[in-house]
Amino acid sequence: MTTPPIVDRFKTGLWYENPGLVQLLGLCPLLAVTSTFVNGLGLGIATLSVLVVSNALVSATRRFLQREIRIPIYVLIIASLVTCTELVFKAWFPALDRSLGIFIPLIVTNCAIVARAEVFASRNPIGSSIVDGLVMGTGFALLLMAIGLFRELVAMGWLLAILPPGAFFSLALAIAAKNVIDRRRQDKQANAQLRRPRQLGRLKG
Amino acid sequence: MANSSIMRSGVTLAAIAAVCTALVAFTYQLTDERIAANEQAWLEQSLQPALSGVFFDSGVIESMLTVPAPHALPGSEDAIIYRVYSGEAPVAALFVVSARDGYAGAIRLLVGVGVDGDVTGVHVLAHRETPGLGDRIESGKSDWIRQFDGRSLADPTSDEWKIKRDGGEFDQLTGASVTSRAVVKAVRNTLQYFDANTDGIFSAPADSGSEVEE
Numbered sequence: 001m002t003t004p005p006i007v008d009r010f011k012t013g014l015w016y017e018n019p020g021l022v023q024l025l026g027l028c029p030l031l032a033v034t035s036t037f038v039n040g041l042g043l044g045i046a047t048l049s050v051l052v053v054s055n056a057l058v059s060a061t062r063r064f065l066q067r068e069i070r071i072p073i074y075v076l077i078i079a080s081l082v083t084c085t086e087l088v089f090k091a092w093f094p095a096l097d098r099s100l101g102i103f104i105p106l107i108v109t110n111c112a113i114v115a116r117a118e119v120f121a122s123r124n125p126i127g128s129s130i131v132d133g134l135v136m137g138t139g140f141a142l143l144l145m146a147i148g149l150f151r152e153l154v155a156m157g158w159l160l161a162i163l164p165p166g167a168f169f170s171l172a173l174a175i176a177a178k179n180v181i182d183r184r185r186q187d188k189q190a191n192a193q194l195r196r197p198r199q200l201g202r203l204k205g
Numbered sequence: 206m207a208n209s210s211i212m213r214s215g216v217t218l219a220a221i222a223a224v225c226t227a228l229v230a231f232t233y234q235l236t237d238e239r240i241a242a243n244e245q246a247w248l249e250q251s252l253q254p255a256l257s258g259v260f261f262d263s264g265v266i267e268s269m270l271t272v273p274a275p276h277a278l279p280g281s282e283d284a285i286i287y288r289v290y291s292g293e294a295p296v297a298a299l300f301v302v303s304a305r306d307g308y309a310g311a312i313r314l315l316v317g318v319g320v321d322g323d324v325t326g327v328h329v330l331a332h333r334e335t336p337g338l339g340d341r342i343e344s345g346k347s348d349w350i351r352q353f354d355g356r357s358l359a360d361p362t363s364d365e366w367k368i369k370r371d372g373g374e375f376d377q378l379t380g381a382s383v384t385s386r387a388v389v390k391a392v393r394n395t396l397q398y399f400d401a402n403t404d405g406i407f408s409a410p411a412d413s414g415s416e417v418e419e
Binding site for chain 1: 210213214217218221222225226228229232233235236239240243246247333336337340
């Protein structure tokens with residue numbers, strides 16, 4: 001069974017190395033704006049677009065960057081992109097901009113973006129880096145939307161979900177759920193491996 | 206050579222900084238007009254909650270009057286006043302002011318004052334207060350801002366125009382007394398300005414740049 005690499009990359013970004021669930025990066029915006037689905041979607045898209053373009057730019061400039069100044073360059077690139085994103089949101093999605101408020105400019109502090117620039121984009125060709133930005137950004141955005149949706153629904157019966165502590169509980173539940181699913185899968189694989197030799201033995205006998 | 210490597214780093218940094226600045230400048234150029242139009246639309250829409258119980262004709266925006274800084278209103282930049290008329294008779298004035306002593310940056314407020322000196326409503330236009338604490342000054346997040354409706358300089362008296370924690374009449378938001386204090390003070394100062402300049406405000410021609418008599 002071979003899967004095309006692009007599918008593998010998406011599996012990695014959305015599940016195995018999800019920036020929010022596994023790497024636990026960018027928790028500040030994740031916890032703060034996920035009070036509704038629409039907010040999660042808005043910040044998810046904003047982060048995704050910054051991540052894709054920043055990965056592309058970092059990758060494009062990687063050959064003539066000296067190691068010692070790479071971090072200030074990342075910061076420059078990311079800060080400019082976030083400012084542009086904020087202006088675009090203000091111009092075309094004013095309502096969403098008002099409801100996200102300070103958290104659009106705060107994308108600058110989302111360490112998921114610097115992390116991808118340093119870990120991936122600075123060492124890989126541009127096409128690959130754009131794909132990385134896409135999958136990691138999508139993983140982050142989907143998590144924001146899932147938690148936003150969950151909190152919005154639960155808040156109808158349980159008000160705490162919409163308040164800041166609710167964000168921590170929701171994220172904890174999401175991480176726990178992921179770990180349970182991973183554990184089950186591992187067990188299944190282990191069982192399958194244990195059974196196989198025995199069956200073979202029986203056939204031979 | 207260490208020196209030439211520093212030079213190279215400096216040149217690279219400067220070049221990338223220039224490219225990034227150009228990118229931001231270009232986006233700004235592209236979005237500037239739309240953002241201004243959006244803000245104008247938002248302002249017109251948000252005039253409504255600051256004018257509860259006031260009957261008026263349209264054309265509020267055309268009656269705009271800029272009060273150049275420095276002035277006695279809250280805020281250090283130019284203040285904006287919209288005059289609201291019913292027919293020829295003035296019914297209210299709307300002040301766009303900034304409370305500068307909030308927790309994080311200026312709080313832009315729209316303060317509506319009826320011609321008799323009663324507050325017709327206060328509305329928060331922009332702020333950077335702490336989410337979950339200070340942001341409850343927004344009318345969408347709590348009713349706190351509505352407690353000014355119908356108040357005037359005589360109700361409560363001027364030494365009671367404070368939050369309860371400072372011995373005044375007004376509730377403060379839990380965990381956000383700095384924010385609450387700033388808003389209460391800005392509303393009080395606006396009322397005092399209105400009280401001292403009522404005639405000047407309504408008689409000044411629309412945005413001629415002429416100053417309201419202080």
